Amino acid sequence: MxxxxxxxxxxxxxxxxxxxxxxxxxxxxxxxxxxxxxxxxxxxxxxxxxxxxxxxxxxxxxxxxxxxxxxxxxxxxxxxxxxxxxxxxxxxxxxxxxxxxxxxxxxxxxxxxxxxxxxxxxxxxxxxxxxxxxxxxxxxxxxxxxxxxxxxxxxxxxxxxxxxxxxMGGVLDSMRYKKFIADVFNCSLKDVSGAIVLGIHGEGMVPIKSTVRLKRLKIKEGDKEKLNEAAKKTTSAGKTIADFGASAYFAPGVSVAKMINAIIKDTDEILPCSVLSNGNYGINGELFIGLPVRIGKNGVEEIRKLKISDEERTKIKEAAENLKNNLAQIKI
Missing domain, CATH: 3.40.50.720 (NAD(P)-binding Rossmann-like Domain)
Structure with a gap:
């Protein structure tokens, strides 16, 4: 069973x-x-x-x-x-x-x-x-x-x-990011790859732009403003739902099911999840933060090192510092 x-x-x-x-x-x-x-x-x-x-x-x-x-x-x-x-x-x-x-x-x-x-x-x-x-x-x-x-x-x-x-956070945020990219570029979701959100689930999330591809091609310089728009919509997506008097629960349910599928089926799928950083991406100290991980039968099989920009790495480190401040406010 x-x-x-x-x-x-x-x-x-x-x-x-x-x-x-x-x-x-x-x-x-x-x-x-x-x-x-x-x-x-x-x-x-x-x-x-x-x-x-x-x-x-x-x-x-x-x-x-x-x-x-x-x-x-x-x-x-x-x-x-x-x-x-x-x-x-x-x-x-x-x-x-x-x-x-x-x-x-x-x-x-x-x-x-x-x-x-x-x-x-x-x-x-x-x-x-x-x-x-x-x-x-x-x-x-x-x-x-x-x-x-x-x-x-x-x-x-x-x-x-x-x-x-x-x-779970990054799985949900990345699904939203992919949707918004497809919206602003007026293309199919199938055309979008590399849409991943790291950092904090909430204020401090970092939509990664350097990995995004449309039909396997890098985003053109002239189209980067559209990508910025998609990233901005992603960071405010939860608030947008709340402003309508609603809350997100359908999409979180799908996100959790994706994670469970990866564990049970041992898919080795790469998903952005909150995990213990263990010094990866230059993050010092013990804290959980959204990073790209390979999920399988043992849970976190590996934290993957993506080729991202220096600016994106800096934003992830800044998110980590904010997390440390939050942790300092609680007693365990």
Whole structure:
């Protein structure tokens, strides 16, 4: 059995993750997966898949209804259960954390950092109790800081590898970047490659321009203003959605499913994720930040070194310094 637990599944982001994960897992049974990963139980094409939706007791009945609706939507053999007890995440192969508070009226960023850090710390402690071997995907905001909270909490309790803790942010931001590039150049999404966003998920994200290609060709000098426009739209995309009174949850669900597909299927796909920097890209100190990584059965298989401009490297370093300031505001 392959088991995936989503903590915070009663919320919009969490339930969107469950729906997209269920579809991905259901598709796996239809594929010929001869080279499946032993750590996630080989012969995955014949495996039983289980998703556990976990949240607070007040959300239990809501999740039970969601589980039925999601099963009706995906129409496959993936089993979906709802629970208000984190013990039911025991022996998970992958745990997705979407829990946490949104920023409310009058709440400062520092308050949001502190309150969500406290929530995520307790969740990480429960992961250590019930499912220490699981790969952990963090979606909760502020994402890069919450990744570090999970890492530091688990490190104090165990010797869990940082390679098994991954933040989602850059996957979502890069999808948006690719869309905006296609929009400003009036071309198909299929024509766009190399659209990748590194740095912080939020203020401090760095849309990389030097890697972008249209039909495998570099962007012409005269078209660089269009690329700047796409980058600007990317950095403000979350705020644009919020200004309409909405929040992003469909696209984050797709992003998480992409990451899970890469782990389960051991695709070695290159995805921009928040990971422990380990000195890469000139970043000093221990912190999680968006970098290009090869994702596979072990989680982070490798941090890839892209040929980017000196200006882009500087912006990533500046984002790292901002992250250090955020980390200084919380206690773990």
């Amino acid at each position: 392959v088991k995936i637990s989503v903590i915070g599944a009663g919320g919009r982001v969490g339930s969107s993750c469950v729906r997209n994960i269920a579809e991905i897992l259901g598709n796996k049974r239809k594929e010929n997966t001869k080279n499946t990963i032993s750590s996630l139980r080989s012969h995955i094409s014949n495996a039983r898949f289980e998703i556990v939706m976990i949240d607070i007791p007040q959300a239990l009945n809501l999740m039970k209804g969601m589980a039925i609706d999601i099963k009706d939507a995906v129409m496959n053999d993936v089993e979906i259960f709802a629970s208000d007890n984190r013990k039911d995440a025991a022996d998970s192969d992958i745990i997705v954390i979407t829990a946490g508070k949104p920023r409310g009226p009058g709440m400062t960023r520092e308050q949001l950092l502190s309150e969500n850090a406290a929530i995520i710390k307790v969740i990480a402690e429960d992961i250590a109790k019930f499912s220490l071997d699981a790969k952990v995907i963090v979606v909760s905001n502020p994402l890069d800081v919450m990744c570090y909270v999970v890492y530091e909490t688990l490190r104090k309790i165990s010797n869990k590898s940082s390679k098994e803790i991954i933040g």
